[in-house]
Amino acid sequence: MNLETILSKYAQKAVKSLYGVECDTFEFQVTRKEFEGDITLVVFPLLKYIKDNPVAIGQKIGDYFVDNADVVKGYNVIKGFLNIEIHNSYYLDGFNKIKDDQQFGISSKNKGQKAVMVEYASPNTNKPLHLGHIRNVLLGYSVAQILKASGKKVYKTQVINDRGIHICKSMLAWQKFGNGETPQTTGLKGDKLVGNYYVAFDKEYKHQINELISKGKSEEEAKKQAPIILEAQQMLLDWEAGNPEVLELWNKMNTWVYDGFDVTYKNIGVDFDCNYYESNTYLLGKDVVEDGLSKGVFYKKPDNSVWIDLTDEGLDEKLVLRSDGTSVYITQDIGTAIQRVNDYPDVNGMVYTVGNEQDYHFKVLFLILKKLGYSWAENLYHLSYGMVDLPSGKMKSREGTVVDADDLIADMSRTAAEISEELGKLEGYSETEKQELYKTIGLGALKYFILKVDPKKRILFDPRESIDFQGNTGPFIQYTYARVQSILRKSNIEPGGTIDLDYVLLDKEKELIKLLFYFPEVVQNAAENYSPALIANYTYDLVKEFNSFYQSIPILAADTDAQKDFRVQLSRAVAYAIKNAFAMLGIVVPDRM
């Protein structure tokens, strides 16, 4: 039971006995540093029920606390704020309960109940992954970890967009200009190779358009009549018809791309429990539409196209089946959602990590699924995030301003290596260990940089300024962790034992314990809000407090054995929290750096 809950109970009794008022919700906040006290009851909200002045109310409740609540040592009232001082023994007792818990902050309470499926990445197979995908993947993966840590069962998944005209473009260009090139013959990553042909297609397409325009065609006509686009369209038809040659090429090139993606995912440190391929799912959903039609959820227009009317919900009419009976994007998404629940019957909710340009699409999708009457449709969440922009604006592949995922990761490692080598603290590390560490630090910087920002907001990424390794950054937090590990190596104080409840706590020590107590709540909060940023911010606060403690208070050289013991154990508990919090962000913490 946390402090707020305990104090709420006393507060409830207090207002009952003092004023005869029934009230069960109270507003607490952490006492500001400039005031005496540990936790503060805000009195103002009580004015609705109690006719008295705020200071008097505060004092009376404060007196009641001191007389009745064991944990309360004293209080002061400033304006409408009742600042409550808590006995050190409360903190020490609580600390004894958590200090050896390596899983601290990770809840296991809801295990075995309903699961949630988290979708992220969702790449196209015609282009390599870029910085935008990195934000997507990091967010999705992190939210999955946070949900797990909050006690939920989670499946991680992606939808791979492996069909359509865009894939045919790369295939066609490879056929025409590829001379049989493969990742093996060129040494290129498969996704990069295929991406190059996508660009090659575009180049040729533009060339043909210009030629046609010079022959007197309008731009519109030229775009439709360029031979290469006609060929691509034919290829798509062949693909849909099951032409074996086209399918073989499609398979071959997609395999290259998947191999390339696997390398990138592994580099980033993310994975999936299952994959859905659009080539398997694009036909799904049609039966559901038929069914919904009979239920009156959808309606048919004279040309046989099927629609849903969402004007009552403030949205538009939306097409769900074309007049020729083929499905559209949303039809497929309806089908995929249902398929997932069929495949994983314990799934009772889904999180879609998709950019905010699709806010409208997901609003519609969720509404449709609700109208179709699926119980799990209540638990769908669009984890919508802002674009990653460059100082010049949007990333555009045609202008070559895309920040490639692999390149960026390599860059980050390189920067980490430069800084590390300059500092020269890695005596005794082998070259492999060093490289591993540089990657850990580089990735830590990148991931923290992206995840500390509220998902909704767009991120500005300036490739020239790169990403900091100092201040409010991943490496700063990793560094603190490494420092603690160093202390633990040097001390021979093992986990276990109990801290004496009479131990005299210094302010900075108490602050750290308070922050630790707050961690499980932060995890729940982050899970409810699907927000890795909350975890990142919390970790930063904790680490900042620890560094201040570390700097001003001797640990191994403490005056007494009791102090040394306590401070080492406190440091270890902080390290557990850092490690677990960072794991929720998908960031690894090093033992040295």
Place this chain on the structure above:
RNA sequence: GGCUCCAUAGUUCAAGGGAUAGAACAAAAGUUUCCUAAACUUUAGAUCCAGGUUCGAGUCCUGGUGGAGCUACCA
């Protein structure tokens, strides 16, 4: 046109309707015979505008301004 999201120090980010709006980077100054200076300690600096609700508004509401996005029988 309609709808959605965003707007906080020079810059990048914080702030569950609560006290004097926090950090970091950049700027200025200091701290290594001491547990890792990727650190710590100081200084200076901000809520887009106008109304409203509230005991209390960066936060909620209305209207502006500026930016982004959506508004396809594409995915």
